[in-house]
Amino acid sequence: MDIVSALRTFLRVAETGSFSAAALDLNLTQPAVSRQVSALETHLNTRLFHRTTVALALTAEGEGMIPMAMRVVEAVESLGETACPGGAPVSGKVRLSLPAPLGLYMSERLAGLLRRHPALAVDLVFRDDPSDLVGDGIDIEVRIGQVADNSLVCRRIGWTTAYLVAAPCYLEGRPGVAAPDDLPVHDCICYSRAGDGRSWSFSNGADDVAVRIAPRMTANNAVAVHRAALAGGGLAILSHILVCQDIAEGRLISLMQDFPPARLPINAVYPSRRNMPPRVRAVLDFLVEAVREDPLMAG
Template sequence: MDLISSLLAFLRVAETGSFSVVASERGVTQPAVSRQVRALEEHVGMRLVQRSTTGVVLTEEGRNLLPAARNLVEAAESLSVSASPAQARPTGKVRLSLPAPLALHICGHARALLDSHPSLSLDMVVRDSTSNLIEDGLDLEVRLGPIDDSSLISRRVGMTSAFLVAAPSYLAGRPLPRSPQDLRNHECVVYSRWGKDDTWWFEASEGQFSVNVPCRLRANNASAVHQAVLGGNGIAILSHLMVADDLRTGRLVSLLPEFPPARLPLYIVYPSRRNLPLRTRVVIEFIAELLKADPAMRDRTAWPRPASGAPDAGRGQNAVGAALASVDAAGERR
């Protein structure tokens, strides 16, 4: 019996409550996973799981075994690094969850990571809401905003930067907003993630302030909001990663550049720092360096804006041009 492989199967069955789910994740048959768990039961001399009408549940012995099983798996994964750091190679799959804009950005640069580490693979879960890392079988997740879960390890890797945008077809025949308060007289497309999502926050020299916006169309996915705005359905706040090309080509127009949307901190979170597998550490460093290379995503970097005064089209476009130039510069350095 391969003890580590059986322990891994047992841990995932415990997390998912399903032999079939684990089999699908591993690309094997459901009986193969059952045999691995049964072999572990024979090895320890006790029943660890039992089937119920709602799935697979752990026995008391199975629950008691979980901490030791996790420790053994973590120790085994770090063994090669401890024994021979110079020869260690990241091997295996890293399963990570990311918001849609960042997932698209990373997909555009993943080739460099995968070419550098031929035995490494990525399984990306694209979602704009937070996950339960253990239940969803995730190694790490990129999150926006403060981290409230004290059980997770978090590493701050940058800040979001976004534009207030609309399509020319929507703006045609409508008065341009001259302050965030004017958005109350417009149709807004809301990107719903958490909390009161029809309250938009902006930055000014005096600090951050909020405006409640009307909404007739909302979506919990940034790509859907992006398409809705391109279709002329209203005004939205979207990541610079999604709209940079649209602003260059004129498919979208940046509004109120002197009142940029409030920035949010970006964190990478994962369940445990102890014996963190080399493959996971490599992916964490890759994401951190990728974001660091983008001036618009660095911590404490001001988003370009006009110096002062009332907004006008020319000065607004100058601010947009400066912002896009910073994005281009990041791409050239990569």
């Protein structure tokens, strides 16, 4: 048995939750995938998956195997890169998790990366709350704000720029919005990232102010907040990626320009920097480059 191939197959089955889906990803037949996993279970003398006719689930032993299997596969890929004078080819699939605005920004730019690396595939996952990277099979995740999990590698790649906005139809006949103290009398639409949807932070470079909000509407997806703001639902804080064109064309109005929303760090997180596969390194480098191309995120 080729144990490295078997471990790759095991990781893909664990990621997809299906022998058939893993077979498609690996360009194998479903019986071949099943045989590799069974051979690995026999070799390890333990069951890695619970199987029924309608479901597949990792056992506790299978869950425990994931980080070890990842280390072995990454080490072998790193060894190949070292042994090959031209470097290992960038091939395989990378699962990349991002908040929706950044996901839209990156999806418009991924074609260039894929042209450079014909054997590379990228699976974009739009997710605003933190993932279980290993359990969810995420290679890299972009998180906004401070990262509390010290077990992960965290690389700061940029800063957010956001605007407090509202549609002209909402503002008509309502009190002005010139300072944070003006917010309590207004309807607010809050983007509840990681459970925090009731506090807005602003900074003018000298002073930082946090304002408690009683939102009329909350959503855990920034695109939903954007649409609600365009429809006149109230005030919202939104990424420049979503609203710059709307502001330029008058669909939204930028408010409190002298006291804008506080900027937050944009971080790329991943399980380990050791033995990073070339496919993951290529996507990480692409992320850093793409963020730096936008002056509103670069500094």
